[in-house]
Amino acid sequence: MAEEAKWYVVHTYSGYENKVAQNIEKVVENRKLHDLIPEVKIPMETVTEIKGTKTVEAEKKLFPSYVLVKMVLTDDSWYIVRNTRGVTGFVGPGSKPVPLSDKEVEALGVDTGTQTVQTNIEVGDDVVMVGGSFDGMSGTVTALDLENAAADVTVSMFGRETSVTLPLTQLRKED
Template identity: 30%
Template sequence: MAKKWFVLRVQSNKEDKVKGDLEKRIKMQGIEGLIPQILVPSEKVSEIKGGKKRVAERKMYPGYVMAEIEVDEKGEIPENVWYMIRDVPGAGDLIGGDTRPIAMESSEVERLLKEAERAEEKPKAKIEFHIGDRVRVKEGPFENYEGVVEEVLPTSGCLKLMLTIFGRPTPVELEYWQVEAL
């Protein structure tokens, strides 16, 4: 029998709880072979709050849980598994057609697994600035200067700004937490 990936719609902010409840039910019913993997894709994001750097986990697809499920010869989920999934508190329905769920495309599954693998790495900076935003420098040698965001560099967590210093536009590169939006 083949295994295919399906998407389960769940209540927002209940993804981890639904995953845990689903794993408990699978274990209790002894059907670990029918649902070998359940994923809640998330990534680590670093942010500065109250002057302190902290790493938070952010869901990549809020309101959704992905599950690998063994299907029958027709490519359908066994009825007992389908009803067990739908009975989990907080779980909605499997995404798909009118009567039966539709499996994810293999290219989507590959992309999803690569994203989940990459999310395990170094946390990304949570930069909420965009090109053209007006900002004020709140820390460093250019404190209280105002400027415009010219470029956002998410890999390094920096912003390239155009500040007016002594009446001349001057390009400056600062870390995202050193500026605030106007």
């Protein structure tokens, strides 16, 4: 029966996402309804913030106030989710649950964790390199590669402009 389960979006009070997910999972466990509601997820992304030379990773909710529930839509499953404390309703016309399409599920990255890097460094910024073989040298950022947490920096060496790719952790914005 779990093959028929589809992903639905549930709206919650702000800050209640974790509680709603836990409560639904608890009811499913207690009533042995795994065939009706096999999975509950809060879409998260890992955000890497680079501040100076420190790298800090944090989990952030992709869609605050929303929880994804994979379920077979029956009167029972609808009732369980709809009457969970903190749930304001399903996303759909007139609060009628509408399942997400396969394309939407894929776009949400439900089955794969997404990762993003955030930095205060931008293209065109003057930076100082810290650590590594370019320690203490200055340059200008010409390109950012957030996927790999790196930047292309133009450095003046031996009277010529040279482009080098460095990890963001080795760059500090010039004051």
